[in-house]
Amino acid sequence: MLTTAEKVDARRYCGYGMFGQQALPANGYRFSTAYGTLEYKLNNMLTEEEAVFRTVYLANLALLETDIPGVRENLDTDQAAVWTHNKNELRDRADLFSYYRREMCKFFGIPPGPGLGDGGGIRLVV
Template sequence: MSGSMVSGFSDGQKVQVRRYCGYPAYGAGAEGFSSWRFFQAYGTLEYRLNNLAPAEVAVTLQYVSTLETIEAAIPRISENLDTESAAAWTHNADELKDREALFDSWRRRLCGFLGVPPGPALGQAGVALVV
């Protein structure tokens, strides 16, 4: 992933971590009412992304690599949607649900490692407005 490096992560890697943790896009700037600064959990995530130790960056990037692999497998199941069974092979009717559950489980593990609640896109957000 390309982008400027800030405390161990490129901009692209930060986008992936945010996305996998279930948080919305950061945007080009912090202006506007929906800025990430209005959410404690999102602010915590940004702080962590900018202040992790090198060993923690390495572990986070391992999570990202695993998640990229799992995520890439999900759309490929569409290749078998037209086949219920063939010779000794039988289609797993729950494959999409199983793969999505595995993917979300790893996403939650990443959130746990970073010490942030899963974001709105992952459910059980725990995101609170700062007033």
């Protein structure tokens, strides 16, 4: 059985907002089919699925998430001796983090939530 903290992280990493303890008006992402599917799966995982979720997704996503702010330590160095800073490090780390988040959504069988966006490309709203 997942802890409340693990469920909070799962929702957040999948791009869905807080569950909260109070009822909301019947609108928004919380009443979408995908959000309901995510909640159902979080509460009904097999033991083996929980193991995959914890070791492959939660552990790695936590590390990747903390790596992004860590980039600030290298922002002042452009070149030192033979070492040259990757000027795209922040973007690369953020992209890797988003990639793992999307992979976790695939594991759950749901589309990425509004907080994760559509994955790039052009989006037309008519």
